């Protein structure tokens with residue numbers, strides 16, 4: 001076997017160690033699964049019914065053009081089907097986007113501590129990553145744009161709202177960033193949490209604008225992370241280019257049917273939004289009761305400032321894991337003074353409320 005020299009040079013890392021791997025290593029299941037920004041509230045009952053129906057037809061490949069889902073998304077968003085590509089979650093689409101735009105020697109800009117799967121793809125295609133620091137727990141649009149100008153980057157990544165901090169910029173700030181992009185530089189605007197964000201965080205959708213591609217997903221508010229369905233919205237020339245590289249049978253029949261039904265179920269979406277808002281408040285209250293500082297969030301998690309350095313936050317996280325609460329934390333300083341706690345059910349919140357003070361005591365509060 002001879003790996004390519006690019007593959008040979010890659011670090012043997014994965015962006016995330018899954019909770020299942022952690023459970024195997026601990027030889028114990030988690031009692032509360034609050035670490036992967038999933039929606040514990042689950043998919044819409046109507047989506048479950050549609051997936052059950054589609055399961056009987058799973059002997060057939062899914063439609064490689066994802067025609068019905070693409071058309072439904074286009075109608076829902078008021079754009080043409082040519083402006084929509086669906087794929088295996090935002091993660092899969094980020095891989096395709098990077099494959100389209102990045103090759104060895106090309107510069108790409110992101111924030112230090114932002115979503116690691118993007119970085120994983122850039123490194124995987126041989127690109128050179130440039131990282132700028134967060135400013136006040138927000139990704140910094142000005143710094144991203146000026147670094148892109150400095151290094152001649154063709155691609156910038158911004159997640160709005162942001163993971164792992166839960167922070168967001170308003171639409172005007174994002175639009176200013178788009179207007180300030182260097183010539184020929186594309187903004188990948190990751191809107192994984194758009195369905196959970198206040199409307200003023202989401203700039204109007206303008207698919208005629210060649211400077212930006214937007215990524216969205218059924219994994220968060222729609223509660224379908226296990227299906228792997230995401231979509232990208234943008235100019236038809238860029239969206240059309242995905243057909244050159246995408247896995248045309250990547251989205252199975254069950255996934256296409258489940259996503260279609262979820263999209264049509266506005267009632268469930270409203271219900272999930274309400275439950276997420278309630279749970280954000282519960283996490284913030286639990287954090288405050290324990291003497292910690294919850295950060296404002298426009299997502300389905302709350303990032304909690306543990307008030308000291310990364311070692312302390314890692315110890316708190318360890319204490320929660322020891323008490324069967326699965327949570328994660330940002331990977332780099334100064335963001336790693338925080339832990340990130342996903343929204344959950346009332347039972348999840350009770351488990352968190354019981355575990356957090358003891359985890360803090362263990363950490364040497």
Ligand SMILES: Cc1ncc(COP(=O)(O)O)c(C=O)c1O
Pocket residue numbers: 036037088089090091092115159162163190192216217218219225228229230
């Ligand atoms: C910013 C961001 N982008 C993308 C994803 C992954 O989305 P998907 O499940 O559609 O691959 C996540 C999941 O946590 C995320 O936080």
